[in-house]
Amino acid sequence: MTADVLFTGGSVFTGTGSPLRGHTVAVTGGRITAVVADAEVGALRGPGTRIVELEGALLAPGFQDAHIHPVGGGIELLQCELSSAADAEEAVALVAAYAEANPEEPWILGGGWSMDHYPGGAPTRGLLDAAVGDRPVLLMSRDHHSAWASTAAIRAAGLDAATPDPVDGRIEREADGSPAGTFHEGAMELFAEVRPATSEDLAYRGLLRAQEELLALGITGWQDAMVGQGGGVHDPLAAYRRALDAGELKVHVVGSQWWRRDVGLEQIGGLLALRDEIAALGREERLSLATVKMMVDGVAENQTAAMLAPYRDHHGHDTDNRGLSFIDPELLREAVERLDAEGVQVHFHALGDRAVREALDAVAAARAANGPSDGRHHLAHLQIVDEADTARFAELDAVANLQMLWATHEDQIDELTLPFLQDGAEARQYPFGDLVRDGARLAAGSDWPVSTADPLAAIHIAVTRVAPGLDAEPLGGAHQRLALETAFAAYTSGSAYVNHRDHDTGHVREGYLANLVVVAPDPFGLAPEELQRAAVRSTWIEGERVYAAPDAG
Structure with missing residues (x-):
């Protein structure tokens, strides 16, 4: 049987051990049908076969992330997103710019701020108040174990110096006990009843x-x-x-x-x-x-x-x-x-x-x-x-x-x-x-x-x-x-x-789904300190290319 797709001209990481050299991977009907030496590929090539020339790149099983929050991450990309800020000043400027661009939003929501940008890892409400005035703001930290709130948000939640710390969290406080603006762990849930629900x-x-x-x-x-x-x-x-x-x-x-x-x-x-x-x-x-x-x-x-x-x-x-x-x-x-x-x-x-x-x-x-x-x-x-x-x-x-x-x-x-x-x-x-x-x-x-x-x-x-x-x-x-x-x-x-998917994913092996990634330059040909140069060139799911780098052709 001829292949739908042939990946050739690079190395193949099969899921364990050192990569194979001089091998071609054949895909038919969305699954890997052969991993053969280049010299044996002739019988797999037909008039309709798509040839993917790796040009020295690495072919590997598609990566699988065993601990991730994709929907929350995607929502943050659509809201006030602060992970690009280099320091506290830039983060505040991003909040101000978002607020100006979205005057109709009742609350400014988002996240991505870094604790190391603020003394003690705890940004204050005053920074937000100066940027957006009397608008409720609630922003998750980069690690999502703390939240940064404006005075308006704190007031909307009915929180003050008399509000006790929850058993599974902590409120950063000012000298008089008033919430200072940062809420850790379970204390973030003190806003649950007042922050807008995600549609x-x-x-x-x-x-x-x-x-x-x-x-x-x-x-x-x-x-x-x-x-x-x-x-x-x-x-x-x-x-x-x-x-x-x-x-x-x-x-x-x-x-x-x-x-x-x-x-x-x-x-x-x-x-x-x-x-x-x-x-x-x-x-x-x-x-x-x-x-x-x-x-x-x-x-x-x-x-x-x-x-x-x-x-x-x-x-x-x-x-x-x-x-x-x-x-x-x-x-x-x-x-x-x-x-x-x-x-x-x-x-x-x-x-x-x-x-x-x-x-x-x-x-x-x-x-x-x-x-x-x-x-x-x-x-x-x-x-x-x-x-x-x-x-x-x-x-x-x-x-x-x-x-x-x-x-x-x-x-x-x-x-x-x-x-x-x-x-x-x-x-x-x-x-x-x-x-x-x-x-x-x-x-x-x-x-x-x-x-x-x-x-x-x-x-x-x-x-x-x-x-x-x-x-x-x-x-x-x-x-x-x-x-x-x-x-x-x-x-x-x-x-x-x-993920209990090792029976059909995670390996480049006959019978497995053709969920694959092409990486160039080949990481296994780089010095450890040069690994940062490697980048994804294309991603494939069940034999269909679902992503190609802009210059990948």
């Missing part, structure tokens, strides 16, 4: 915009880390269903249903019912909901990540704060046992070392109660992992879901995190190398819009542990670097495994 149309447009952005980065599938009501983020499920019905959902999506931390085990029935409702659509190759997302802790920058040792104050003295465990560890264990028994995958947000331990303890309890399962439970973020716990990933068959882009020195970690951690904590930051040496299975994700969704940018840092152009030592030490093959595998076959 279904805006969410749908956000999804399509996000899909366009992600396809251009070579991403052909993902796990949405927050489906359901939670964290102040619009539930994306209706947008996914609309895109599915309209034939506009080109990628495959696993939705992680949000575990509400204000509700207990009684929510499991509803989670299972929604899983089964989506499964009954018979479109699981495009959309499934067999995963539950559990937010174990917060983030280190605002000192809500759950730590084994106490945070320090500005003078280097121990405080009584060890961060927050958002879910009681006993409840966490019981919930994971129940979910695992029902065949549900658990997707943990676990950033601090205590949170990682609590999540692993919950997986251990499930293994003890239920025996081995195919749950493929995974822990995302893993900023700090105690040495005693890295080997437990392999022992418990738990996947380490890495956000590789964060494993470098930068202002947010150097100014807002490391100075407030114990001595020696830097050596435990994102211990990718230790996890690999201890046999952990890896997946990878971006957490976009927290940071760029570009897998190649993340892979560069995983391999070097230094951001491009930065004159610094590798964060945590050179021994925490990943080999390029390992980083590529995490973003392809590793994430496909987590």
Whole structure:
């Protein structure tokens, strides 16, 4: 049988190991039908065969993002988007410009501001008031663990000096106790009753915009880390269903249903019912909901990540704060046992070392109660992992879901995190190398819009542990670097495994879907410090080109 498409003239990363050289990949009917030596390609070429000359580029499985928030990211691109701001002054100018261009909007909503641009990581309401006057403004931080509000927004929510901190969050305050303008974690929900709801149309447009952005980065599938009501983020499920019905959902999506931390085990029935409702659509190759997302802790920058040792104050003295465990560890264990028994995958947000331990303890309890399962439970973020716990990933068959882009020195970690951690904590930051040496299975994700969704940018840092152009030592030490093959595998076959799609995606292999990405120059031919030069040239889903770089022809 002749092929519909032949990819030839480059190297082929098959999903693991070193790339193949001198091989051609054939695609017929949307699937890979042959991976053969160039000398054997003649029989596959027919009069209607499309020849894709790689010209030395790399052909690889399409990237899969195992932890991302696409609908929220797309919505932010359509609202007041601040991630491009280089400093606080530029962020305020962007808010002012957006307000002037959108005088009819009752609230100015959006996000993307960086904590390291503001003293103590906490921007004040006065900055917004000066820019937009008496208009309500509510903007999510880049990491979506804090919100920045204007005086008008604070007043609309009825908040004042007498408003207590919620149990799962904190309000930054002025000297008299009045809200200063920054609200961390659960305190963001104090605006839930007054901020405008996201319309279904805006969410749908956000999804399509996000899909366009992600396809251009070579991403052909993902796990949405927050489906359901939670964290102040619009539930994306209706947008996914609309895109599915309209034939506009080109990628495959696993939705992680949000575990509400204000509700207990009684929510499991509803989670299972929604899983089964989506499964009954018979479109699981495009959309499934067999995963539950559990937010174990917060983030280190605002000192809500759950730590084994106490945070320090500005003078280097121990405080009584060890961060927050958002879910009681006993409840966490019981919930994971129940979910695992029902065949549900658990997707943990676990950033601090205590949170990682609590999540692993919950997986251990499930293994003890239920025996081995195919749950493929995974822990995302893993900023700090105690040495005693890295080997437990392999022992418990738990996947380490890495956000590789964060494993470098930068202002947010150097100014807002490391100075407030114990001595020696830097050596435990994102211990990718230790996890690999201890046999952990890896997946990878971006957490976009927290940071760029570009897998190649993340892979560069995983391999070097230094951001491009930065004159610094590798964060945590050179021994925490990943080999390029390992980083590529995490973003392809590793994430496909987590998404339960390793039977037909994540590999360049006969019978697999032709979900592919072309990258040039070939990263495997570059020095590690030159990996930033690699870029996506084209993206293919089921043998159809869905993205081509502007100069790709």
